[in-house]
Amino acid sequence: MDIKRIGIITSGGDCGGLNAVIKGIARKAYALGIETVVVPNGYAGLYNLIDLDTVVVLNAERVSKIEASLAGSEAGHSRVKISKIDDPDKYERIKKGLKKFNIDGLIISGGDDTGSVVVDLTSQGIPCVHVPKTMDLDLQPYSVGGDSAINRISVFARDLKTTGLSHNRILVIEVFGRYVGHTAFRGGVGAEADAILIPEVPVDFDILYEHMKTTYFARIERSDVRAGTYIIVVAEGLKTSSGEMLYDESAGVDAFGHKKLAGAGKYIRQQLEKRLKTDPDVQAFMKRTGMYVPGIYVIPEVREVTPGHLVRSGQSSAYDVNFGYKAGAGAVVLLRDGRTGNTVTGVEGQKILYMPTTEAIKRREVDIEELALFESLGTCFGRKPVEFKPELCEEHRTERSM
Numbered sequence: 001m002d003i004k005r006i007g008i009i010t011s012g013g014d015c016g017g018l019n020a021v022i023k024g025i026a027r028k029a030y031a032l033g034i035e036t037v038v039v040p041n042g043y044a045g046l047y048n049l050i051d052l053d054t055v056v057v058l059n060a061e062r063v064s065k066i067e068a069s070l071a072g073s074e075a076g077h078s079r080v081k082i083s084k085i086d087d088p089d090k091y092e093r094i095k096k097g098l099k100k101f102n103i104d105g106l107i108i109s110g111g112d113d114t115g116s117v118v119v120d121l122t123s124q125g126i127p128c129v130h131v132p133k134t135m136d137l138d139l140q141p142y143s144v145g146g147d148s149a150i151n152r153i154s155v156f157a158r159d160l161k162t163t164g165l166s167h168n169r170i171l172v173i174e175v176f177g178r179y180v181g182h183t184a185f186r187g188g189v190g191a192e193a194d195a196i197l198i199p200e201v202p203v204d205f206d207i208l209y210e211h212m213k214t215t216y217f218a219r220i221e222r223s224d225v226r227a228g229t230y231i232i233v234v235a236e237g238l239k240t241s242s243g244e245m246l247y248d249e250s251a252g253v254d255a256f257g258h259k260k261l262a263g264a265g266k267y268i269r270q271q272l273e274k275r276l277k278t279d280p281d282v283q284a285f286m287k288r289t290g291m292y293v294p295g296i297y298v299i300p301e302v303r304e305v306t307p308g309h310l311v312r313s314g315q316s317s318a319y320d321v322n323f324g325y326k327a328g329a330g331a332v333v334l335l336r337d338g339r340t341g342n343t344v345t346g347v348e349g350q351k352i353l354y355m356p357t358t359e360a361i362k363r364r365e366v367d368i369e370e371l372a373l374f375e376s377l378g379t380c381f382g383r384k385p386v387e388f389k390p391e392l393c394e395e396h397r398t399e400r401s402m
Helices: 018-031 042-047 060-064 090-100 112-123 146-167 182-190 205-222 264-278 280-288 308-312 318-336 368-376
Strands: 005-010 035-038 105-110 128-132 170-175 195-197 230-235 302-305 342-348 351-356
Touching (some): 005 018, 005 042, 018 105, 018 318, 042 112, 105 112, 146 170, 146 182, 146 230, 170 182, 170 264, 182 195, 182 230, 195 205, 205 230, 205 264, 205 280, 318 342
Parallel strands (some): 005 035, 005 105, 105 128, 170 230, 170 302, 195 230
Antiparallel strands (some): 342 351
């Protein structure tokens, strides 16, 4: 394709690594003699491009002002589904905006919703290449932002142990992840959480309670100062044993029709408190460990903590900066070579890997086969533990990727 100017769009939620994507695109394009510009504010900006007076050109001076290690995006975000815009001429309007600023093609970084719009725009004759981005890690390839979120979750959960130990609290930490549990799972393991609850495994609260009771009681009774805590990391898309998810019905839905998930941490706290209040062993434990105060402190304290957007903000991990640079640069080559409607999946040596965006945005869930290993190490996933039966397989690889 004859590409002289590329428009960069970041869409959906913010996360780590996106500024590295932008810099990777701009620098690779510059090396190929191609100019890059920012289409601000995601798909909202794309729709309103025709009304803008100017766009920011990512020349060497402007690119140098972008900090790759910062999370978020210099290009901005919005949650807009183009096909749902109440304007019959929306696609023509977008094309006129692109023509106004001499933009020959788009590189768009986002998750499954963003990717579905990439597919839509491509079908309308607008050349697009997709860079996978979602802290949820629910796309088929790795997505920029995932590692940063996992590290943030892990740090927050580890840090909260100091509060838990100071007050002998049971802490429930609710984190983002929508319909999959990748970030809760990996972040929870990184924090050495006692229990990790993910959407792929409906929770049996009796099993969770017994694990909590056994672990928590033993820790405090072993401690010479009678101090202990129990940490639960839960994905916001928690499912109860009946398979129901917890929604905030008052929040409505977003532009893509998703209900807002909310209340997983609170629900777990309530389930644990209910069992603590009716368990005859609890009062004896409280008295035995010197924690019992009549009418004031009769059961261990359970608190829920929701770090919310903190897990996707702040600093990007080094892994995401590396991946962002590579994926951004790879996307430029794909667009230049006319491989539109595709998603960059990685760069290995001199090879740029990609797949159709229609395939890339299919949901990938946690492989629950992985859980048995961690259950054998003592982690609870809110189910009856499955025996870990290892198979030894010799691996042969000729290539390595980061």
